[in-house]
Amino acid sequence: MRLSSLADYAVVMLSAAARHHGEARLTANLLSDETGVPLPTAQKLMGRLTQAGLLVSARGTGGGVRLARDPASISLADIVEAVEGPIAMTACVDDLRHDCGLESACRVKPHWSVVNDTIRGALGGVSLETLARA
Numbered sequence: 001m002r003l004s005s006l007a008d009y010a011v012v013m014l015s016a017a018a019r020h021h022g023e024a025r026l027t028a029n030l031l032s033d034e035t036g037v038p039l040p041t042a043q044k045l046m047g048r049l050t051q052a053g054l055l056v057s058a059r060g061t062g063g064g065v066r067l068a069r070d071p072a073s074i075s076l077a078d079i080v081e082a083v084e085g086p087i088a089m090t091a092c093v094d095d096l097r098h099d100c101g102l103e104s105a106c107r108v109k110p111h112w113s114v115v116n117d118t119i120r121g122a123l124g125g126v127s128l129e130t131l132a133r134a
Contacts, residue, residue: 001119007083009037010045011131014054014079018071018132025064045083052082071132077123087123089116 003011012035017026032042046065049055054074055065067074081087091100092112103109 001089003080004084006041006045007080009035009041010049010079010083011076013037013042013045014049014067014074014128015132017055017065017067018074018128021067021071021132025058025062025066027064030064049079049082052078054078054082067128071129072127074128075124076126076128076131077120079128080123087116087120089119 013031016031016034020026028039028042028046031037031046032039035042037045046055046057050057050065053068056068057063057065077087090112092103092106092109100106
């Protein structure tokens, strides 16, 4: 399993935002400068993270973004899912998908949900607060 660059950048940006938690609103320019994430990518991610409810944005003078919740209550799983969608190791764990040619005879399928839940649990056990301290 490998995170996409976008998910990795989202973790980096939110970690920076967590280090500023409680201060003035943050801008894409500030987060881009501080993290090295290219500005267009930072802007794109801020939109996705706001849409996912991890950031709250305000327009106008003094506008920008801030974390929607305390960094201790935002998990690595929350961030990954905001960018990548639900964590699903295989199509088997998605009850709405039935595009596997082996599905009807697969003896492994019942076990994938355990693997998926374990990985999601591991990512869910790492808080943004912990990541921001690193």
